[in-house]
Amino acid sequence: MAKLGFLMCMPSPLPPHQNRPPSNSDNTFCLTRRQSFIFTSSLLSSFLLMRQNPNLSSFPSAIAQELDELDQDETRAVKIFQETSSCVVFIKDLELTKTTKSTSEVGLAEEENAKVEGTGSGFVWDKFGHIVTNYHVVSKLATDRSGLQRCKVSLVDSAGNNFTREGILIGFDPDYDLAVLKVDAVGNELNPATIGTSHELQVGQSCFAIGNPYGFENTLTTGVISGLGREIPSPNGRAIRGAIQTDAAINAGNSGGPLIDSYGHVIGVNTATFTRKGSGISSGVNFAIPIDTAVRIVPYLIVYGTPYTDRY
Structure with missing residues (x-):
C-alpha cells in the first residue's frame, strides 16, 4: 500500500565530507560500466552482422556515434550540476x-x-x-x-x-x-538560481533534482517529467493543484530543493513523494510545486510575510 508522505525534516546522521580532488584522468580516460557494456554489445552485434554481410563496412562509425550520444548526455548532466549546485x-x-x-x-x-x-x-x-x-x-x-x-x-x-x-x-x-x-x-x-517557467513543460522532458537527501549534501538525481497537473495535499490538508510529477529520486532532505530543466532553469520546488507504508523510501512517484506558483507567491512572502489571500 502506498501513501503520499511529505519529506519532513527528519533526524539523520550527517556523513563526513570527502574532499578528494577531481582527477582529470578519471574524467577523461575511464569508460563507465554502461558505456563499456554498450560498446561490447554493439561490437559483438556488428561482428555478427559483418559475418552475414561482408559488404557492411560502416559499423565502426555507428558505434562511435552511439558512444558520442552517451557522452553528450553525461556531459550535459555534469555541466548542469556544476552550473546550478x-x-x-x-x-x-x-x-x-x-x-x-x-x-x-x-x-x-x-x-x-x-x-x-x-x-x-x-x-x-x-x-x-x-x-x-x-x-x-x-x-x-x-x-x-x-x-x-x-x-x-x-x-x-x-x-x-x-x-x-x-x-x-x-x-x-x-x-x-x-x-x-x-x-x-x-x-x-x-x-x-536561474528561475524558469513551468507552464510549457511537457511529459518526457529531462529533469534534475539537487538537494541533501538524508544529509548527503549536493546530491544530484535525474529523471523525466512523468506527469503534469497533479493534485497533492499541503501540510495543512488543503490541495496543491498543478504539481509536477517526476521519477527523479526525491527523499527526506530533498524537500525545498530545486527541480531543474535541461537548460539549468528551476522549474519546480521538490516537496513530496509516494512511499510504501512504513518504509519511508521513495517509490519513484515524486512531486514538485511548479515554479510559476512560487513566482506568484514568494514576492508577497518577502514583502508582507504572508500570502496575498491572508492580508484581507
Missing part, C-alpha cells in the same frame, strides 16, 4: 537545549548546545539573501513559542567556498508548502 543550500533545523544568554543573543555559536532535529534543502532566490524552501522544512521554526528553534543555512559563495549563516524566517504559506528565509549575506557571496 552552488545555488542550492543545506538547511538544518536546530533546537537549543539550553541557553546561557537571552534568546535574542543566542546564535549559531551556541550550536554545541543544540540538537539537529532535521535537515532539508532550499535555493537562493536573489542576491539580497532570500532563500526559498518548503514550509514543512521550517514548520517548527514557524510555530515556535519557546524561542529555542533555530535554522542553520549552509551556502556556497561565488568562489566555491562553503559558509554558514543563520536563517531568519520572514514569510510562509502552508497552503502551498512554501517559505522564505533570509540570511545575512549579499552580493558576490550568493549565487541566485
Whole structure:
C-alpha cells in the first residue's frame, strides 16, 4: 500500500565530507560500466552482422556515434550540476537545549548546545539573501513559542567556498508548502538560481533534482517529467493543484530543493513523494510545486510575510 508522505525534516546522521580532488584522468580516460557494456554489445552485434554481410563496412562509425550520444548526455548532466549546485543550500533545523544568554543573543555559536532535529534543502532566490524552501522544512521554526528553534543555512559563495549563516524566517504559506528565509549575506557571496517557467513543460522532458537527501549534501538525481497537473495535499490538508510529477529520486532532505530543466532553469520546488507504508523510501512517484506558483507567491512572502489571500 502506498501513501503520499511529505519529506519532513527528519533526524539523520550527517556523513563526513570527502574532499578528494577531481582527477582529470578519471574524467577523461575511464569508460563507465554502461558505456563499456554498450560498446561490447554493439561490437559483438556488428561482428555478427559483418559475418552475414561482408559488404557492411560502416559499423565502426555507428558505434562511435552511439558512444558520442552517451557522452553528450553525461556531459550535459555534469555541466548542469556544476552550473546550478552552488545555488542550492543545506538547511538544518536546530533546537537549543539550553541557553546561557537571552534568546535574542543566542546564535549559531551556541550550536554545541543544540540538537539537529532535521535537515532539508532550499535555493537562493536573489542576491539580497532570500532563500526559498518548503514550509514543512521550517514548520517548527514557524510555530515556535519557546524561542529555542533555530535554522542553520549552509551556502556556497561565488568562489566555491562553503559558509554558514543563520536563517531568519520572514514569510510562509502552508497552503502551498512554501517559505522564505533570509540570511545575512549579499552580493558576490550568493549565487541566485536561474528561475524558469513551468507552464510549457511537457511529459518526457529531462529533469534534475539537487538537494541533501538524508544529509548527503549536493546530491544530484535525474529523471523525466512523468506527469503534469497533479493534485497533492499541503501540510495543512488543503490541495496543491498543478504539481509536477517526476521519477527523479526525491527523499527526506530533498524537500525545498530545486527541480531543474535541461537548460539549468528551476522549474519546480521538490516537496513530496509516494512511499510504501512504513518504509519511508521513495517509490519513484515524486512531486514538485511548479515554479510559476512560487513566482506568484514568494514576492508577497518577502514583502508582507504572508500570502496575498491572508492580508484581507
